[in-house]
Amino acid sequence: MREFEGKIIDESRQGQATIIEHTEKSNGKKLYLESYGCAMNFSDSEVVASILAKEGYQTTNDELEADVILINTCSIRDNAEQRVRRRLTNFKKRKQQQPGLIVGVLGCMAERLKNKLLDEEKLVDIVVGPDAYRKLPELITEVEGGQKAVNVLLSREETYADISPVRLDDKGVSSFVSIMRGCDNMCSFCVVPFTRGRERSRDPETIVKECKELFENGYKEITLLGQNVDSYRWNMTSKGEIKDASKPTVNFAQLLAMVAEIHPDLRIRFSTSHPKDMTDEVLETIAKYENLCKYIHLPVQSGNSNVLKRMNRGYTREWYLERIDAIRKIIPNCAISTDIIAGFCGETEEEHQDTLSLMEEVQFDFAYMYKYSERPKTLAERRFEDDVPEEVKGKRLAEIIQLQQQHSLKKNKQYIGQTHKVLVEGFSKRSKEHLSGRNDYNVKVVFPKKQAKIKDYVMVKITDCTAATLMGELI
Ligand code: 5AD
Ligand code: SF4
Numbered sequence: 001m002r003e004f005e006g007k008i009i010d011e012s013r014q015g016q017a018t019i020i021e022h023t024e025k026s027n028g029k030k031l032y033l034e035s036y037g038c039a040m041n042f043s044d045s046e047v048v049a050s051i052l053a054k055e056g057y058q059t060t061n062d063e064l065e066a067d068v069i070l071i072n073t074c075s076i077r078d079n080a081e082q083r084v085r086r087r088l089t090n091f092k093k094r095k096q097q098q099p100g101l102i103v104g105v106l107g108c109m110a111e112r113l114k115n116k117l118l119d120e121e122k123l124v125d126i127v128v129g130p131d132a133y134r135k136l137p138e139l140i141t142e143v144e145g146g147q148k149a150v151n152v153l154l155s156r157e158e159t160y161a162d163i164s165p166v167r168l169d170d171k172g173v174s175s176f177v178s179i180m181r182g183c184d185n186m187c188s189f190c191v192v193p194f195t196r197g198r199e200r201s202r203d204p205e206t207i208v209k210e211c212k213e214l215f216e217n218g219y220k221e222i223t224l225l226g227q228n229v230d231s232y233r234w235n236m237t238s239k240g241e242i243k244d245a246s247k248p249t250v251n252f253a254q255l256l257a258m259v260a261e262i263h264p265d266l267r268i269r270f271s272t273s274h275p276k277d278m279t280d281e282v283l284e285t286i287a288k289y290e291n292l293c294k295y296i297h298l299p300v301q302s303g304n305s306n307v308l309k310r311m312n313r314g315y316t317r318e319w320y321l322e323r324i325d326a327i328r329k330i331i332p333n334c335a336i337s338t339d340i341i342a343g344f345c346g347e348t349e350e351e352h353q354d355t356l357s358l359m360e361e362v363q364f365d366f367a368y369m370y371k372y373s374e375r376p377k378t379l380a381e382r383r384f385e386d387d388v389p390e391e392v393k394g395k396r397l398a399e400i401i402q403l404q405q406q407h408s409l410k411k412n413k414q415y416i417g418q419t420h421k422v423l424v425e426g427f428s429k430r431s432k433e434h435l436s437g438r439n440d441y442n443v444k445v446v447f448p449k450k451q452a453k454i455k456d457y458v459m460v461k462i463t464d465c466t467a468a469t470l471m472g473e474l475i
Helices: 039-054 078-097 108-113 115-120 133-144 192-196 204-216 252-260 280-288 305-310 317-330 349-362 379-383 390-414
Strands: 030-035 068-073 102-107 126-128 149-151 174-178 221-225 267-271 295-297 335-342 366-371 419-427 434-438 444-448 457-465 469-474
Touching: 030 039, 039 068, 039 102, 039 133, 039 174, 039 221, 068 078, 068 108, 078 102, 102 108, 102 133, 108 115, 108 126, 108 192, 115 126, 126 133, 133 149, 174 204, 204 221, 204 252, 221 252, 252 267, 252 280, 280 317, 305 317, 305 349, 317 349, 335 349, 335 390, 349 390, 366 390, 390 457, 419 444, 444 457
Parallel strands: 030 068, 068 102, 102 126, 126 149, 174 221, 221 267, 295 335, 335 366, 444 469
Antiparallel strands: 419 434, 419 457, 434 444, 457 469
């Protein structure tokens, strides 16, 4: 369980190319589109590929045959940006060998660094922020005409609601669907409100339509995405007032129910929940529908109320623990994972100990754990000093990771002897004789293949485990 950039997205998928179906007349040009960071970026890359496919571009897995290289980037922590910078330097060398090659930066780094990548460092030809992807065809044309092109305007409306990309991942089992964009929360450590703009929800009808199409195309699992899914609201202001009385309003609990009702064989996950906004109505909806996975990702960030205040998270330790109690009461056996930041500005040893004691109290099934990384322009950068020494951050993170390993192992051991419904996603990394999938609780389950196939739901009796994986037998 090491530190990595992309929540939900496996470390092994960082840098993966997006491939989608191409049905329009070809313009003879190939697009290589590489993604980093969170699931939202991977979902956005499908939108981008879809916009360019309409113009005749064919997606490719091979950067060497590309006419246009786009890289969808992440700014969440400094190491995420450094990784992309190394990649861009490589592409710059390629441009010297292939002068017509167009290289563009998309996503959060585009928004954050704007002209710097174009003018100062001369690394790329195109810079496009997360709300301007519809402009990509025009921008590419500008570059072909010899100019540099940039559009980093953030929007209050853009949700790409009408774009349902036809995904072509090699297995077609599980897909992301974005339900909202941006974030209004202003957690003091976080760059997302600056790079992805104001929060806006997508029309629920287009969400249900996209999910239905995916199910009809054979997909069995959907993860609904938003920076804070609990503040999803359609036809309502942030104060809860109705915008248009002639139309229905939809909140996140209602949206979950609408998607769950598409088909009992369509499994639904979602991310990310926010402790300050997660309602009992959402929990009751999860409890009601069998196909809503009994798994909630509820980032705590810190176990100390003063640190949470400095982080501007909008809740206290006690509030968080009350929400955990509500989950346990309304959805018995629900798996809970979290995000934790070690060494935030001014964090004392006692405050760090509070994070460890909260972990003991909650016993998370899984956690994404990070060292605090100061981001330019954030509230924390302006207000506080990044004063926890690097080695102290490292030591605290190691303690957090070690404790979480124990808890994950303990949780997984409790599953031994139980039978779980698993959606088969692919072969196990180690052997073609074993299949791998996830149970309802989002834990990876590996088992001997026998007659089972990818995309099947199978019942697996759990016989053994590590902190990260369950092993079992088909029954
Ligand atoms: N430093 C470290 N971790 C961060 N996160 C967000 N911003 C930072 C930062 N500046 C973590 C939070 C968030 C997750 C997506 O990334 O834990 O929940
Ligand atoms: Fe960042 Fe906080 Fe918004 Fe999450 S909720 S994206 S951590 S500002």
